[in-house]
Amino acid sequence: MIDITQPIYVLTIAAFVIGLIRMGNPATARSGILWAGIAMAFSIGATLFVPGLSNLVLIFTAILIGAVIGFIAARKVAIVDMPQMVAIYNGMGAGAASSIAAIELIRFGTSSFNLTIALVGAIIGNVSIAGSVIAFLKLQGWIRQKPIIFTLQQAANLIVVAVGVLFGILFLTHHSLLISYRSALIPFFILTIGYGFLMALPIGGADMPVLISLYNAMTGIAVGLEGFAISNYAMVVAGILVGAAGTILTLAMATAMNRSVVAILAGGFGKVQEESRTVSGNLKPISSEDVAVMLAYASTVAIVPGFGMASAQAQFKVRDLSDMLIAKGIKVFFAIHPVAGRMPGHMNVLLAEAGVPYDLLEDRDEANRAFQDVDVSLVIGANDVVNPAARIPGTALYGMPILDVDKSKNVVVLKRGAGKGFAGIENDLFYMDKTKMLYGDAQESISKVIQELKKL
Numbered sequence: 058m059i060d061i062t063q064p065i066y067v068l069t070i071a072a073f074v075i076g077l078i079r080m081g082n083p084a085t086a087r088s089g090i091l092w093a094g095i096a097m098a099f100s101i102g103a104t105l106f107v108p109g110l111s112n113l114v115l116i117f118t119a120i121l122i123g124a125v126i127g128f129i130a131a132r133k134v135a136i137v138d139m140p141q142m143v144a145i146y147n148g149m150g151a152g153a154a155s156s157i158a159a160i161e162l163i164r165f166g167t168s169s170f171n172l173t174i175a176l177v178g179a180i181i182g183n184v185s186i187a188g189s190v191i192a193f194l195k196l197q198g199w200i201r202q203k204p205i206i207f208t209l210q211q212a213a214n215l216i217v218v219a220v221g222v223l224f225g226i227l228f229l230t231h232h233s234l235l236i237s238y239r240s241a242l243i244p245f246f247i248l249t250i251g252y253g254f255l256m257a258l259p260i261g262g263a264d265m266p267v268l269i270s271l272y273n274a275m276t277g278i279a280v281g282l283e284g285f286a287i288s289n290y291a292m293v294v295a296g297i298l299v300g301a302a303g304t305i306l307t308l309a310m311a312t313a314m315n316r317s318v319v320a321i322l323a324g325g326f327g328k329v330q331e332e333s334r335t336v337s338g339n340l341k342p343i344s345s346e347d348v349a350v351m352l353a354y355a356s357t358v359a360i361v362p363g364f365g366m367a368s369a370q371a372q373f374k375v376r377d378l379s380d381m382l383i384a385k386g387i388k389v390f391f392a393i394h395p396v397a398g399r400m401p402g403h404m405n406v407l408l409a410e411a412g413v414p415y416d417l418l419e420d421r422d423e424a425n426r427a428f429q430d431v432d433v434s435l436v437i438g439a440n441d442v443v444n445p446a447a448r449i450p451g452t453a454l455y456g457m458p459i460l461d462v463d464k465s466k467n468v469v470v471l472k473r474g475a476g477k478g479f480a481g482i483e484n485d486l487f488y489m490d491k492t493k494m495l496y497g498d499a500q501e502s503i504s505k506v507i508q509e510l511k512k513l
């Protein structure tokens with residue numbers, strides 16, 4: 058039988074690359090996803106024609122179960138829960154890579170080189186799946202988001218991973234001598250998965266974006282290595298693409314947070330004292346009517362969205378408001394922090410969904426150059442990314458470059474109540490003399506402001 062899989066793989070690889078390029082621009086991102094999705098469907102289809110493939114009933118059953126669960130979950134998930142869904146799907150990719158590794162290692166019917174590759178892929182995949190589960194639980198709020206820290210944590214982590222890897226090496230070096238050495242795989246898998254859980258626990262608060270993108274990169278690398286181990290070149294290339302994109306994203310997120318990726322790997326950051334600071338000043342509520350007046354008399358308005366805009370699904374109202382202000386001749390721009398929200402590019406996705414023109418979006422550095430000339434900064438459900446505490450050593454946010462909203466002339470913060478940001482610390486901005494608090498759900502608050510503006 059002719060092997061048609063390889064030519065189809067080449068085509069799907071090209072389609073993956075096209076998809077990835079299109080995802081690089083918000084205007085073409087949707088079609089990029091479609092390209093990648095169709096390429097994936099063809100890759101899976103082509104794999105069914107690999108000569109000598111058996112267990113077809115099992116394969117189809119697995120595809121059916123996975124497709125039904127994935128389809129229903131993707132349709133039902135609220136947009137605000139998307140980050141945890143991305144985290145868990147990422148983990149599933151790593152789990153799939155680890156499963157392939159497990160089968161290859163148990164069979165040990167392949168060369169020592171391939172077994173070594175499979176083992177390395179398994180270590181990376183195991184750490185990624187376990188860590189992704191912790192990221193999911195933290196983002197879902199099912200375990201506390203703050204760093205979980207215990208005594209001698211780093212030493213314990215190191216011992217767990219070292220012993221796990223030793224079992225792996227024991228298996229690699231002795232499996233051909235004694236069948237019982239195969240059982241070394243059990244502690245190998247348990248300990249490396251255990252390390253994945255342990256490594257993610259001390260990372261919390263604002264540092265999660267780096268971790269999530271790191272798991273993304275690790276999953277890609279694990280898939281690529283397993284592709285190598287079983288000589289599936291579509292997997293190798295897809296894995297390399299995901300690994301490379303994930304690595305670039307990790308570095309971008311680390312730069313955005315001013316964190317070092319090496320420190321994450323050592324499990325050494327996120328370790329911050331519980332907050333003992335007290336913030337002076339008081340919170341000054343404002344009415345929607347007064348906000349409308351402030352906006353109507355402003356020359357320049359900065360809109361600063363954060364997780365609360367996603368949570369309130371306020372992006373459409375935000376767009377209506379910005380359209381109204383622009384129609385009144387007011388200069389408006391959106392200040393976008395790279396880690397605002399709960400997933401990389403979260404704000405860009407929501408604002409694109411609402412049709413906000415891209416040229417109104419300013420990145421952090423551009424926005425920071427402009428804040429001093431801004432009459433009113435409208436902070437819509439953002440907290441950590443505008444918290445000047447990031448400039449104070451010892452706080453959970455210390456070192457993260459923020460949006461310098463406190464440099465603008467007036468600030469209005471839209472939030473529901475006394476909720477803290479993701480990092481769980483007080484925000485000095487809210488207590489400043491120039492800051493007023495418009496309490497309520499962001500969508501409802503903006504609707505009221507729009508109503509009041511119409512009256513002016």
Ligand code: NAP
Pocket residue numbers: 140262263264265266269362363364365366368369395396397398399400401402403437438439440441442443471472473474475476477478479480497498499500
């Ligand atoms: P944030 O620090 O999580 O703060 C969100 C604010 O929105 C809270 O102050 C909350 O206060 C308010 N809020 C929530 N629901 C609201 C609603 N319906 N209406 C109005 N306000 C609402 O958000 P952020 O400034 O965007 O910062 C993002 C944080 O998440 C950073 O620490 C970042 O590191 C972290 N993170 C980011 C990613 C990523 O990839 N972007 C991933 C994981 C974690 P109330 O409760 O008082 O309303």
